[in-house]
Amino acid sequence: KAGVTQTPRYLIKTRGQQVTLSCSPISGHRSVSWYQQTPGQGLQFLFEYFSETQRNKGNFPGRFSGRQFSNSRSEMNVSTLELGDSALYLCASSSTGGFQETQYFGPGTRLLVL
Amino acid sequence: GENVEQHPSTLSVQEGDSAVIKCTYSDSASNYFPWYKQELGKRPQLIIDIRSNVGEKKDQRIAVTLNKTAKHFSLHITETQPEDSAVYFCAATPPSGNTPLVFGKGTRLSVIA
Numbered sequence: 001k002a003g004v005t006q007t008p009r010y011l012i013k014t015r016g017q018q019v020t021l022s023c024s025p026i027s028g029h030r031s032v033s034w035y036q037q038t039p040g041q042g043l044q045f046l047f048e049y050f051s052e053t054q055r056n057k058g059n060f061p062g063r064f065s066g067r068q069f070s071n072s073r074s075e076m077n078v079s080t081l082e083l084g085d086s087a088l089y090l091c092a093s094s095s096t097g098g099f100q101e102t103q104y105f106g107p108g109t110r111l112l113v114l
Numbered sequence: 115g116e117n118v119e120q121h122p123s124t125l126s127v128q129e130g131d132s133a134v135i136k137c138t139y140s141d142s143a144s145n146y147f148p149w150y151k152q153e154l155g156k157r158p159q160l161i162i163d164i165r166s167n168v169g170e171k172k173d174q175r176i177a178v179t180l181n182k183t184a185k186h187f188s189l190h191i192t193e194t195q196p197e198d199s200a201v202y203f204c205a206a207t208p209p210s211g212n213t214p215l216v217f218g219k220g221t222r223l224s225v226i227a
Binding site: 004033040041042043044045048055056058090097098099100102103105106107108 | 120123146148150156157158159160163165203205207209212213214215216217218219220
């Protein structure tokens, strides 16, 4: 099976703009989670979608939002970008949606906000 | 909620030596503890996990131990090789299965040939 894919791989934006990132899970996986990775902060959970419903949400401001489509592909959107949003954004998929099973990560989208 | 602390943040070892990374967690209800490895420029990948009904688990040169009383778990890598150089993340989550993993901040392991 093909692995988790993310597009685009790199993005440069300026403050105040908005951005949309895309994640395609492994075929058959119904859960998609999003994480923000910054140096020294590790992986911080943003949200999880399962069968098109947001099931969990991390402690991020409302500028961060997401959605999931019927084919399990997911998008996340960040509005009114701030310098501190510069990070690697990773998505991960799992088959049945439990966090006690292997999370398969994508390669990430590296976002730079200038 | 759960809080996971990971030490050390950086670790350098000579090739062939052992490496140990430790994590502590705060929620006594947590019962699943995976470890992920992220090589430079690559995606995190699960290398080993342990559940609270087991005290130790081994997979070739990698082992994880769990002390539920003290609420800490450790990753042990023996006979380290240059390809073990990476950032390692520990994580924890409680039994519901629907509560997201809480990750430690990572340990950058460098194996010096």
